[in-house]
Amino acid sequence: MLRTVTSLSLSGSAKGSLTRSPAALTTTRKISRSHPAFQGKAQISTASLSEDELKSLQVDRNRLMNDIHHTCQWGTGKRWGSQTTETGMSRLALSDTDKQARDWFVQTTKSLGCSVTVDAMGNTFAIRPGRHEAPPTCAGSHLDTQPTGGRYDGILGIHAGIEMLKVLQDHNLETEYPVGVVNWTNEEGARFPISMVASGVWAEEISLERAHNLGEVGGGTATMKSELERIGYLGSVPASHRSMPIAAHFELHIEQGPILEAEKQKIGVVQGVQAYKWFTIDVAGRDAHTGTTPFSARADAMLTAARLIAHSHRVAAKHSALASTGVLTLSPGSVNTIPGNVRFSLDIRSPVDATVEAVEAQLRKDFAAIASGGNADDPSFPQTSKHKLAVDWTTDTTSAAVNFHPDCIAAVRAAAGSVLGDEGLVRDMVSGAGHDSVYASRRCPTSMIFVPCRNGVSHNPEEHTSPEDCAIGAEVLMHSVLRYDQLRAQRERR
Amino acid sequence: MLRTVTSLSLSGSAKGSLTRSPAALTTTRKISRSHPAFQGKAQISTASLSEDELKSLQVDRNRLMNDIHHTCQWGTGKRWGSQTTETGMSRLALSDTDKQARDWFVQTTKSLGCSVTVDAMGNTFAIRPGRHEAPPTCAGSHLDTQPTGGRYDGILGIHAGIEMLKVLQDHNLETEYPVGVVNWTNEEGARFPISMVASGVWAEEISLERAHNLGEVGGGTATMKSELERIGYLGSVPASHRSMPIAAHFELHIEQGPILEAEKQKIGVVQGVQAYKWFTIDVAGRDAHTGTTPFSARADAMLTAARLIAHSHRVAAKHSALASTGVLTLSPGSVNTIPGNVRFSLDIRSPVDATVEAVEAQLRKDFAAIASGGNADDPSFPQTSKHKLAVDWTTDTTSAAVNFHPDCIAAVRAAAGSVLGDEGLVRDMVSGAGHDSVYASRRCPTSMIFVPCRNGVSHNPEEHTSPEDCAIGAEVLMHSVLRYDQLRAQRERR
Numbered sequence: 001m002l003r004t005v006t007s008l009s010l011s012g013s014a015k016g017s018l019t020r021s022p023a024a025l026t027t028t029r030k031i032s033r034s035h036p037a038f039q040g041k042a043q044i045s046t047a048s049l050s051e052d053e054l055k056s057l058q059v060d061r062n063r064l065m066n067d068i069h070h071t072c073q074w075g076t077g078k079r080w081g082s083q084t085t086e087t088g089m090s091r092l093a094l095s096d097t098d099k100q101a102r103d104w105f106v107q108t109t110k111s112l113g114c115s116v117t118v119d120a121m122g123n124t125f126a127i128r129p130g131r132h133e134a135p136p137t138c139a140g141s142h143l144d145t146q147p148t149g150g151r152y153d154g155i156l157g158i159h160a161g162i163e164m165l166k167v168l169q170d171h172n173l174e175t176e177y178p179v180g181v182v183n184w185t186n187e188e189g190a191r192f193p194i195s196m197v198a199s200g201v202w203a204e205e206i207s208l209e210r211a212h213n214l215g216e217v218g219g220g221t222a223t224m225k226s227e228l229e230r231i232g233y234l235g236s237v238p239a240s241h242r243s244m245p246i247a248a249h250f251e252l253h254i255e256q257g258p259i260l261e262a263e264k265q266k267i268g269v270v271q272g273v274q275a276y277k278w279f280t281i282d283v284a285g286r287d288a289h290t291g292t293t294p295f296s297a298r299a300d301a302m303l304t305a306a307r308l309i310a311h312s313h314r315v316a317a318k319h320s321a322l323a324s325t326g327v328l329t330l331s332p333g334s335v336n337t338i339p340g341n342v343r344f345s346l347d348i349r350s351p352v353d354a355t356v357e358a359v360e361a362q363l364r365k366d367f368a369a370i371a372s373g374g375n376a377d378d379p380s381f382p383q384t385s386k387h388k389l390a391v392d393w394t395t396d397t398t399s400a401a402v403n404f405h406p407d408c409i410a411a412v413r414a415a416a417g418s419v420l421g422d423e424g425l426v427r428d429m430v431s432g433a434g435h436d437s438v439y440a441s442r443r444c445p446t447s448m449i450f451v452p453c454r455n456g457v458s459h460n461p462e463e464h465t466s467p468e469d470c471a472i473g474a475e476v477l478m479h480s481v482l483r484y485d486q487l488r489a490q491r492e493r494r
Numbered sequence: 495m496l497r498t499v500t501s502l503s504l505s506g507s508a509k510g511s512l513t514r515s516p517a518a519l520t521t522t523r524k525i526s527r528s529h530p531a532f533q534g535k536a537q538i539s540t541a542s543l544s545e546d547e548l549k550s551l552q553v554d555r556n557r558l559m560n561d562i563h564h565t566c567q568w569g570t571g572k573r574w575g576s577q578t579t580e581t582g583m584s585r586l587a588l589s590d591t592d593k594q595a596r597d598w599f600v601q602t603t604k605s606l607g608c609s610v611t612v613d614a615m616g617n618t619f620a621i622r623p624g625r626h627e628a629p630p631t632c633a634g635s636h637l638d639t640q641p642t643g644g645r646y647d648g649i650l651g652i653h654a655g656i657e658m659l660k661v662l663q664d665h666n667l668e669t670e671y672p673v674g675v676v677n678w679t680n681e682e683g684a685r686f687p688i689s690m691v692a693s694g695v696w697a698e699e700i701s702l703e704r705a706h707n708l709g710e711v712g713g714g715t716a717t718m719k720s721e722l723e724r725i726g727y728l729g730s731v732p733a734s735h736r737s738m739p740i741a742a743h744f745e746l747h748i749e750q751g752p753i754l755e756a757e758k759q760k761i762g763v764v765q766g767v768q769a770y771k772w773f774t775i776d777v778a779g780r781d782a783h784t785g786t787t788p789f790s791a792r793a794d795a796m797l798t799a800a801r802l803i804a805h806s807h808r809v810a811a812k813h814s815a816l817a818s819t820g821v822l823t824l825s826p827g828s829v830n831t832i833p834g835n836v837r838f839s840l841d842i843r844s845p846v847d848a849t850v851e852a853v854e855a856q857l858r859k860d861f862a863a864i865a866s867g868g869n870a871d872d873p874s875f876p877q878t879s880k881h882k883l884a885v886d887w888t889t890d891t892t893s894a895a896v897n898f899h900p901d902c903i904a905a906v907r908a909a910a911g912s913v914l915g916d917e918g919l920v921r922d923m924v925s926g927a928g929h930d931s932v933y934a935s936r937r938c939p940t941s942m943i944f945v946p947c948r949n950g951v952s953h954n955p956e957e958h959t960s961p962e963d964c965a966i967g968a969e970v971l972m973h974s975v976l977r978y979d980q981l982r983a984q985r986e987r988r
């Protein structure tokens with residue numbers, strides 16, 4: 001696959017590679033900024049760039065990768081290979097190492113001419129001025145990781161945003177409207193157990209109070225608020241899209257799945273996010289001795305749970321949906337005791353809300369029938385016991401399908417096409433996982449860009465995306481933001 | 495059911511109820527014993543009893559129950575009802591409370607004319623002399639319990655033996671050969687993690703050294719030997735059937751299963767113990783995100799484990815065997831991560847060794863096929879992924895089927911028939927659980943007697959056998975021992 005994209009020449013430094021004729025420069029309004037990054041420099045308006053000039057804007061792959069690995073010194077995780085960078089990450093939200101990464105983010109973006117705003121959830125908005133005052137077009141993602149996470153989930157999206165700022169500075173480019181990079185707090189939900197909680201507060205879908213009071217997992221006494229205070233990221237600006245409006249949100253992210261790799265493709269143009277529902281299923285039978293209890297006298301919660309889990313796969317497959325069980329506990333847990341109680345998680349997903357509902361409805365019906373001694377799962381399954389077990393459903397999470405904005409999707413598709421020059425390397429995708437872009441999309445046009453990750457592995461120290469693919473993704477992100485900026489300008493002119 | 499056995503008049507005291515004509519008495523040899531229990535008393539030989547006289551020997555139900563509940567003051571467990579006796583037991587082997595129960599056992603049996611021997615495993619043999627010097631015919635069981643056990647498992651068998659000694663004393667009865675009661679140490683394996691370890695040492699199937707060095711579960715530093723020493727039950731007699739030979743071993747035990755209750759029967763004549771094998775099954779797939787990983791890219795260890803567990807039931811049912819999973823753990827254990835690894839226990843049982851082997855062989859074949867993407871379990875199961883998972887078997891325990899001795903089985907059957915007077919209340923059974931009688935049977939003729947327990951529940955505070963059923967069981971035990979004593983005498987005479 002590497003050969004198909006070498007024509008992009010991504011390996012060389014792009015710094016200063018954009019050349020313009022003096023005539024072109026004179027047509028560009030010169031702007032003075034108080035910030036030293038801008039002082040004394042001739043600014044080129046992105047709106048004035050030709051399609052070819054725009055296409056020639058490249059990211060600096062080495063700089064991008066160096067920056068990523070530089071910040072991974074804060075929260076370095078489990079080593080999995082012998083190379084310096086072959087470790088995972090363990091940078092929990094609002095930990096000391098998260099503070100170090102945040103401090104670097106603030107310092108770096110400020111040095112690139114951004115004004116930095118921290119809101120009451122610690123969301124950090126680095127905004128580079130444009131020709132006009134208006135809400136920024138943002139690249140956003142997160143710097144926190146899973147406890148046994150990798151170097152790319154979230155981190156790549158932030159660094160790609162910073163690389164965009166650096167490319168703009170290298171070429172003295174000025175956007176029509178402000179552009180920014182957002183670091184959303186606690187996306188993973190690994191330390192404070194609500195995923196995407198801070199973008200959720202910004203979107204006003206989660207209350208600030210609930211978020212602030214979230215306790216850390218693992219029995220500690222810290223809350224989100226106390227940790228925000230402790231590390232100095234409890235901002236005074238309200239965490240709300242009203243106080244910090246965003247014009248559009250683009251997020252570059254590793255796919256966290258195997259499709260791009262399997263299909264030998266480079267960019268996923270993300271149309272939206274799958275709907276999903278999470279349930280806890282409790283199966284209650286009766287503890288009994290494995291040796292002295294004939295099948296006819298059993299109410300075997302483990303056997304029933306096993307059949308329900310297998311059946312969830314049958315039904316999901318029929319609906320082209322997904323069903324998964326990631327957690328299962330049983331009691332009492334002795335080799336020679338038939339478990340009386342089993343609890344397991346059930347995760348149902350589909351790009352279509354109605355499909356999730358249909359799978360749930362079918363499983364509610366079938367689970368009850370199976371637990372009552374029937375064999376709705378498999379007509380040939382031996383009906384050995386007439387004892388009925390109880391199956392109890394608890395709905396833990398409902399997340400409706402998300403459809404991203406056509407303008408943003410179009411910007412990403414155009415950017416991917418121009419960066420890769422080969423539509424065969426680009427595919428439309430639906431995200432299987434939640435991201436801050438879900439909440440962002442409630443309040444502004446949004447889309448995402450996926451890049452392949454090795455074996456589809458994520459939330460794992462060995463999570464890996466090649467430098468080439470990181471650079472392609474970053475370049476598509478930058479071009480998406482710039483194309484959206486051009487779109488805004490065009491619409492303004494009409 | 496109570497009505498069917500009221501003709502037994504078990505509720506009245508049987509003390510002194512055996513009357514004989516003076517003529518009959520004079521034919522009985524009078525024996526003097528040095529022990530006060532025998533002094534100055536005319537002894538009646540059991541061999542001289544007519545079938546009707548033997549049949550009229552009854553246990554004292556109230557005395558039996560009072561004794562049981564009296565000793566349950568040592569190690570009282572969880573309360574489950576409001577009555578005084580409605581608590582469970584928590585009397586771990588060689589604990590302080592086990593010492594108290596043992597001291598009571600020694601004192602009581604000595605007062606009943608027994609000589610008491612403690613061996614190097616703390617096995618305690620209370621032996622009542624007979625007319626001839628020879629190894630004793632014994633009733634044996636255990637006084638230790640599970641940490642959350644009940645008042646009947648093991649305890650009933652010991653107390654029934656003591657009640658037998660009391661009935662013999664009440665009637666000045668003398669057996670042809672010695673009879674005894676054995677309290678085997680640590681039958682449950684709950685504190686020192688080998689079940690039936692001390693009868694195993696006696697049978698010379700477990701080495702004394704291994705048993706003595708067994709550490710207590712839960713991280714304490716005590717060993718069996720240090721605890722035997724501490725509570726004063728490290729006897730000087732070798733723990734071996736060579737040093738303490740037993741002529742025959744009878745064990746009264748609660749069924750610990752639901753069959754007698756379900757069939758409205760009172761006595762199980764135990765033919766032997768089921769064969770069983772315990773396995774640990776490891777299923778190895780690959781962790782992956784539940785939302786981003788299509789079925790085709792999954793190697794879902796939980797789904798595979800669920801199918802294997804369900805399939806073990808299918809195959810066992812076809813062979814009229816048992817298969818059970820009591821323990822299952824998975825990793826990593828997150829709602830939105832497909833588990834890459836699942837480990838579960840598999841317990842296969844059958845009265846016939848070859849059946850256990852056949853089930854194992856079939857499952858080894860089918861598990862491998864299912865994990866490789868086939869559907870040996872259910873031809874209609876959707877084959878959604880070609881990814882192969884690994885299934886690894888570890889054999890943890892192999893216990894061959896035990897066949898008890900025809901003479902002992904016949905003695906129990908005859909005793910049950912004469913006590914109950916209704917063959918419909920008696921059934922042949924195979925024990926599903928292990929007991930000290932398994933090791934006893936390696937070195938002497940052995941059988942067991944089962945009585946119903948409520949809902950088949952055992953190893954639970956609510957374990958319950960009615961006073962009536964306890965008394966029936968004790969009476970069958972006593973008659974089994976006496977019938978076996980008669981058999982020995984008949985064979986000697988020939």
Ligand SMILES: [Zn+2]
Nearest residue numbers: 153154187253
């Ligand atoms: Zn992420």
Ligand SMILES: [Zn+2]
Nearest residue numbers: 647648681747
């Ligand atoms: Zn027992």
